[in-house]
Amino acid sequence: MMPENAQPDPTDEKVKRLGISLEDYLLPTHGRIQMISESGELLPVDEQGSTPGHEYPMPTTQELLDGYRQLVIGRRVNDQNYALVRQGRMAVYPSSHGQEASEVAAALCLEPRDWLFPTYRDTVAVIARGVDPMEVMTNFRGNWHQGYNPHENNTSVQSTPLTTQLLHAVGMAHAARLRGEEMVVLGMVGDGGTSEGDFHEALNFASVFKLPVIFFVQNNKYAISVPLSRQTAAPSLAHKAVGYGMAGELVDGNDLAALLAVLGRAVKLCREGRGPFLVEADTYRMQSHTNADDATRYREGEEVDEWTKRDPLTRMRTYLKHEGALTEELESEYTSDAETVAASLRDAMGQDAELNPLDLFDHVYTVQTPQLAEQRAQLAEELSRDAHTEHQG
Amino acid sequence: MSKDKSTLSFAAALNAALTDEMSSDDMVVVFGEDVGTLGGVFRITEGLSQQFGEDRCFDTPLAESGIAGTAIGMGLGGVRPVIEMQFDAFAYPAFQQIISHMAKMRNRTKGSAPLPITVRIPYGGGIGGVEHHCDSSESYYAHTPGLKVYTPASVEDAYLMLRAAIRLDDPVIFMEPKKLYWTKAEVSLEELRQEFDTRWAQVETQREHGEPYARAGVARPGEDVTLVSYGPSVVTCLAAAEAAAKEGHSVEVVDLRSINPLDEATITASVAKTGRAVVVAEPQGFTSVASEIVARIQQRCFHSLAAPVLRVTGFDIPYPPPMLEKYHLPNVDRILDAIDDLQWDDTPVDFATATGGH
Ligand SMILES: Cc1ncc(C[n+]2csc(CCOP(=O)(O)OP(=O)(O)O)c2C)c(N)n1
Ligand SMILES: [Mg+2]
Numbered sequence: 001m002m003p004e005n006a007q008p009d010p011t012d013e014k015v016k017r018l019g020i021s022l023e024d025y026l027l028p029t030h031g032r033i034q035m036i037s038e039s040g041e042l043l044p045v046d047e048q049g050s051t052p053g054h055e056y057p058m059p060t061t062q063e064l065l066d067g068y069r070q071l072v073i074g075r076r077v078n079d080q081n082y083a084l085v086r087q088g089r090m091a092v093y094p095s096s097h098g099q100e101a102s103e104v105a106a107a108l109c110l111e112p113r114d115w116l117f118p119t120y121r122d123t124v125a126v127i128a129r130g131v132d133p134m135e136v137m138t139n140f141r142g143n144w145h146q147g148y149n150p151h152e153n154n155t156s157v158q159s160t161p162l163t164t165q166l167l168h169a170v171g172m173a174h175a176a177r178l179r180g181e182e183m184v185v186l187g188m189v190g191d192g193g194t195s196e197g198d199f200h201e202a203l204n205f206a207s208v209f210k211l212p213v214i215f216f217v218q219n220n221k222y223a224i225s226v227p228l229s230r231q232t233a234a235p236s237l238a239h240k241a242v243g244y245g246m247a248g249e250l251v252d253g254n255d256l257a258a259l260l261a262v263l264g265r266a267v268k269l270c271r272e273g274r275g276p277f278l279v280e281a282d283t284y285r286m287q288s289h290t291n292a293d294d295a296t297r298y299r300e301g302e303e304v305d306e307w308t309k310r311d312p313l314t315r316m317r318t319y320l321k322h323e324g325a326l327t328e329e330l331e332s333e334y335t336s337d338a339e340t341v342a343a344s345l346r347d348a349m350g351q352d353a354e355l356n357p358l359d360l361f362d363h364v365y366t367v368q369t370p371q372l373a374e375q376r377a378q379l380a381e382e383l384s385r386d387a388h389t390e391h392q393g
Numbered sequence: 394m395s396k397d398k399s400t401l402s403f404a405a406a407l408n409a410a411l412t413d414e415m416s417s418d419d420m421v422v423v424f425g426e427d428v429g430t431l432g433g434v435f436r437i438t439e440g441l442s443q444q445f446g447e448d449r450c451f452d453t454p455l456a457e458s459g460i461a462g463t464a465i466g467m468g469l470g471g472v473r474p475v476i477e478m479q480f481d482a483f484a485y486p487a488f489q490q491i492i493s494h495m496a497k498m499r500n501r502t503k504g505s506a507p508l509p510i511t512v513r514i515p516y517g518g519g520i521g522g523v524e525h526h527c528d529s530s531e532s533y534y535a536h537t538p539g540l541k542v543y544t545p546a547s548v549e550d551a552y553l554m555l556r557a558a559i560r561l562d563d564p565v566i567f568m569e570p571k572k573l574y575w576t577k578a579e580v581s582l583e584e585l586r587q588e589f590d591t592r593w594a595q596v597e598t599q600r601e602h603g604e605p606y607a608r609a610g611v612a613r614p615g616e617d618v619t620l621v622s623y624g625p626s627v628v629t630c631l632a633a634a635e636a637a638a639k640e641g642h643s644v645e646v647v648d649l650r651s652i653n654p655l656d657e658a659t660i661t662a663s664v665a666k667t668g669r670a671v672v673v674a675e676p677q678g679f680t681s682v683a684s685e686i687v688a689r690i691q692q693r694c695f696h697s698l699a700a701p702v703l704r705v706t707g708f709d710i711p712y713p714p715p716m717l718e719k720y721h722l723p724n725v726d727r728i729l730d731a732i733d734d735l736q737w738d739d740t741p742v743d744f745a746t747a748t749g750g751h
Pocket of ligand 1: 121
């Protein structure tokens with residue numbers, strides 16, 4: 001029974017106007033949303049996968065250019081970090097090479113007042129949010145756990161315990177409502193992460209409380225070695241939304257235009273009170289899980305070759321060049337922007353990290369416990385003794 | 394099969410134990426994340442799904458609570474599950490299943506529904522791992538009645554103890570020190586197999602229920618001081634004992650092997666002999682396994698002690714990032730410092746025989 005003072009559900013109203021069933025609205029469109037073909041051509045509207053209730057306007061050329069610039073930087077960051085790990089300058093790096101369009105779109109669809117909840121894979125999204133790349137790399141370098149203040153760019157820490165971050169995203173949206181602030185929250189997760197119990201809990205909370213949260217699943221087909229077929233028997237991950245009374249959409253995760261369109265609309269609807277949303281990006285993890293992994297143990301090279309043809313950068317570049325939007329000057333400007341970031345990463349990682357072992361005792365509590373103070377003093381004494389012995393020797 | 398010794402790594406010994414138990418009992422089933430085709434991120438399950446088929450060793454959906462919870466159902470259903478948690482900190486989603494059900498099922502059902510489950514957990518630091526990959530979570534499990542907690546520190550024990558853990562009808566949290574995976578020893582696997590069979594026959598005849606595997610061992614004999622340790626810290630203690638010998642202290646190293654059940658007899662025999670003890674363990678010391686051992690030594694060996702029992706543990710902080718972990722982990726210097734602090738000016742007095750009036 002509806003409580004007497006209940007507001008009409010804006011989604012129901014909208015669905016009624018469209019003349020489609022609620023199921024058709026909540027379920028992803030047949031197929032998936034794609035705007036730019038793999039060879040870089042704009043698809044005719046009737047081939048973009050849209051159906052009533054699933055219609056998406058093409059982003060503007062300027063939006064695509066801005067996005068493409070971030071793609072170039074993101075790719076450069078991925079490949080630079082990969083090299084730095086091989087050179088032993090960083091401990092580990094989970095690269096999003098091949099997933100940059102999804103990474104960039106996740107950040108660009110949001111405004112500064114919105115929040116992003118990323119995973120370890122999402123360094124490029126975090127940088128696209130405006131976080132200093134050098135600070136982002138702290139964790140992967142190994143001199144501290146997380147290197148940036150989440151409140152500075154409304155970008156939470158990169159989460160490694162899988163899927164936990166989605167509940168944090170829901171809580172952030174709930175807090176904003178309690179404080180009377182308008183914001184959209186986007187939580188990122190992988191295909192493997194959708195199997196964790198937290199995934200169910202996050203989607204259910206968001207839906208029950210009707211919170212403006214976008215759950216953005218990057219389906220890159222693998223969870224380390226385990227293929228998607230071991231994670232779900234559903235027709236798609238986007239289909240999972242309907243069980244929560246939430247709309248889900250499947251989008252080509254290597255098509256920047258389609259991603260910006262689908263996520264852009266999800267943000268808009270969330271702002272109108274019609275969230276939450278689930279968006280699944282169909283993409284591929286081109287490299288090993290991290291440098292510690294060897295993907296040839298569990299997948300065929302041909303599969304990787306197939307996905308090389310769908311590269312998000314090549315596709316967007318072909319399209320924008322063909323449109324005449326991406327001039328030689330702009331291209332070299334973007335390349336040099338990316339090179340600047342890469343060079344500063346190389347420089348920063350080339351220098352010895354500034355380390356103070358006594359920092360270990362800071363920030364465990366607001367006020368250090370007596371036990372910690374004692375342990376800190378013990379380490380300080382050891383360090384000064386060592387320094388003294390070194391000096392003598 | 395030959396009894397010639399060959400080089401076996403800690404990881405390969407675990408793999409051999411799994412292979413042998415799967416061969417000896419069709420109901421032993423291995424599952425978890427990446428344990429199938431990949432053979433586990435540490436390759437402990439390498440080749441098992443190829444050798445025994447996908448039904449016997451398989452990848453699950455990515456969900457630790459699901460893995461532990463279905464293992465409980467399987468255990469009730471007559472299967473003997475061996476599950477892998479990929480890393481220490483990634484076992485936490487399974488905590489409720491382990492604590493509320495796995496540990497208690499026997500007790501709740503007055504013994505009618507035991508759960509013969511082995512939960513393998515790579516744990517501890519010293520491998521340069523980033524956050525959430527280096528926790529020492531043994532105290533949580535050791536604090537939970539109903540769980541056995543095993544942690545081998547040598548290649549031989551890795552083999553023998555894992556086989557025993559799988560055969561036991563109690564749930565065993567089998568903690569594998571990550572930093573030991575790549576250590577090697579010259580062993581004859583064939584001799585180890587025979588040793589296992591002989592000892593297991595004892596278990597069955599003497600109804601000791603696995604106690605031979607849960608007995609602590611003296612990893613190095615000595616006279617002046619006892620280092621009590623387990624898992625990843627045993628090697629550190631052995632190195633410290635070597636260094637202490639050069640400084641004139643004869644150090645005995647006790648390797649617990651099993652945290653629960655705890656073999657107090659071996660510990661007290663050693664401390665009664667040496668009169669001094671330091672407990673060494675990797676995790677934060679606050680309310681830890683090390684605290685428990687200190688308390689028991691203090692209580693049982695009070696009259697033999699020449700000095701308070703000391704501890705060398707990690708600090709009470711979140712596990713440090715890779716570049717700082719060396720400042721946190723117990724090391725030889727800290728153990729030597731602790732040994733130096735054991736009041737060497739006094740000699741242990743046998744209070745039991747001392748007359749009053751001093
Ligand atoms: C709770 C938890 N379990 C296990 C792991 C170990 N682990 C790290 S990444 C990963 C695979 C994740 O796959 P997916 O969600 O598809 O993300 P991707 O790595 O492909 O981006 C696993 C099993 C973890 N980090 N957290
Ligand atoms: Mg994945």
